[in-house]
Amino acid sequence: MKMELQEAKQQFIDTWGALGSEWGINKSVAQVHALLLSASNPMSTDEIMEKLVISRGNANMSIRQLVDYGIVYKKHIAGDRKEYFVAEKDVLKWAMKIAVMRKQKELDPVMDILREISKNTEKDKTPEGKEFHKTVKDIQVLTDQLETIANKLFNTSGGDLLLKLIKLMM
Numbered sequence: 441m442k443m444e445l446q447e448a449k450q451q452f453i454d455t456w457g458a459l460g461s462e463w464g465i466n467k468s469v470a471q472v473h474a475l476l477l478s479a480s481n482p483m484s485t486d487e488i489m490e491k492l493v494i495s496r497g498n499a500n501m502s503i504r505q506l507v508d509y510g511i512v513y514k515k516h517i518a519g520d521r522k523e524y525f526v527a528e529k530d531v532l533k534w535a536m537k538i539a540v541m542r543k544q545k546e547l548d549p550v551m552d553i554l555r556e557i558s559k560n561t562e563k564d565k566t567p568e569g570k571e572f573h574k575t576v577k578d579i580q581v582l583t584d585q586l587e588t589i590a591n592k593l594f595n596t597s598g599g600d601l602l603l604k605l606i607k608l609m610m
């Protein structure tokens with residue numbers, strides 16, 4: 441049975457890495473996250489390198505990114521000089537942290553540009569200018585509405601609103 445568990449964990453790590461790549465996240469970052477999610481105990485950089493067969497630089501970069509996301513934490517073990525790492529195991533908590541971070545990094549800049557384009561084109565009275573302004577304005581209105589929804593979902597304590605929404609859908 442132990443071999444089956446290890447195979448399942450490896451499949452999870454491989455699948456999480458592939459999924460991360462599809463979402464634009466470095467495969468190694470996703471695999472380190474999956475490894476730490478599946479680990480029962482804190483892991484050192486050396487253990488992560490060995491298990492995933494990645495370089496020290498790749499392991500350190502991946503760990504640093506996950507720590508910056510707030511979904512992996514450093515864990516000090518008394519009497520050991522090595523740094524150890526653990527993943528946030530509360531799925532909703534880390535999923536929301538990732539969603540908020542990606543929104544800030546990817547969506548907010550686009551929304552700012554759409555607002556600026558909309559403002560800069562509203563006085564163009566040519567047919568082409570009016571059509572372009574309307575298209576940009578419609579996209580901006582939709583993204584503003586989605587941002588309002590996202591902010592309400594992400595800013596409730598413990599994701600209460602998101603949990604209620606998920607339960608309604610099931």
